[in-house]
Amino acid sequence: MTPRWPVLVLCTTLLAAASASACQQQPPARGFTLRYETPDPADEDHAALLHAHRPAERAVAALNAYLDLPAPVTVLARSCSGEGTGYDPAARRIELCYDDLADDRDLLDDDAAAADVTAETVYHEAGHALIDTLGLPVASDRAEEDTADTFAAFMLIREGPRGERTLLAAAEAYRLEPPPEPGPDEHAPPAERAAAHLCLLHGAAPERHPGPAAPGCTPAWPTVRDAWTRELALLLRTPGPGPASG
Numbered sequence: 001m002t003p004r005w006p007v008l009v010l011c012t013t014l015l016a017a018a019s020a021s022a023c024q025q026q027p028p029a030r031g032f033t034l035r036y037e038t039p040d041p042a043d044e045d046h047a048a049l050l051h052a053h054r055p056a057e058r059a060v061a062a063l064n065a066y067l068d069l070p071a072p073v074t075v076l077a078r079s080c081s082g083e084g085t086g087y088d089p090a091a092r093r094i095e096l097c098y099d100d101l102a103d104d105r106d107l108l109d110d111d112a113a114a115a116d117v118t119a120e121t122v123y124h125e126a127g128h129a130l131i132d133t134l135g136l137p138v139a140s141d142r143a144e145e146d147t148a149d150t151f152a153a154f155m156l157i158r159e160g161p162r163g164e165r166t167l168l169a170a171a172e173a174y175r176l177e178p179p180p181e182p183g184p185d186e187h188a189p190p191a192e193r194a195a196a197h198l199c200l201l202h203g204a205a206p207e208r209h210p211g212p213a214a215p216g217c218t219p220a221w222p223t224v225r226d227a228w229t230r231e232l233a234l235l236l237r238t239p240g241p242g243p244a245s246g
């Protein structure tokens with residue numbers, strides 16, 4: 001059987017030969033890889049929280065277990081000096097800003113939940129990476145943001161109850177976020193992003209999340225589940241959520 005991670009296999013050999021540095025400079029040729037940069041002093045506490053709770057490791061592992069993406073995408077946790085978290089298509093890199101945690105820790109007043117929300121962030125940015133890599137059609141920047149949000153919800157719902165708790169925490173952070181400054185913004189208003197997450201959660205697991213779904217919730221969970229399962233069909237390592245899940 002051909003190894004799926006030939007570079008990692010090579011790295012294992014190199015590590016066995018006590019030559020780790022060459023290995024660390026060779027990311028895999030495909031799939032998602034996580035790296036951490038040394039944080040600025042102001043971000044050290046946030047970086048420590050990420051290392052303790054490992055939400056980015058969890059998201060990257062789930063992405064690679066689910067998908068065989070035929071391109072390398074790096075998730076780089078770093079101090080962004082004011083630049084926001086985002087996906088850079090030219091570098092195929094997700095820049096995950098340590099200081100995102102500051103807002104979520106303030107909003108949620110729960111460090112574990114705030115760290116968990118980072119998994120939702122990684123999945124959202126991975127949605128952008130998939131739209132880019134697979135050339136998925138999106139009608140506008142706003143449509144791309146909404147689609148990336150549905151991918152985050154889709155991946156978290158796939159995780160089962162733990163992912164559902166993360167999706168709830170992410171929705172709560174959006175609900176508590178102050179309204180955005182007037183001006184152009186490709187994202188939906190945070191209250192709408194919260195409602196969309198809760199609506200998908202209710203649609204996917206109404207027995208665990210019976211709370212009120214927004215009336216006329218669009219897109220509904222079956223639409224999101226079927227659309228992502230169809231778009232990713234050629235990359236899937238494992239089946240998606242079954243049709244019986246709502």
Ligand SMILES: [Zn+2]
Pocket residue numbers: 124125128145148
């Ligand atoms: Zn986005």
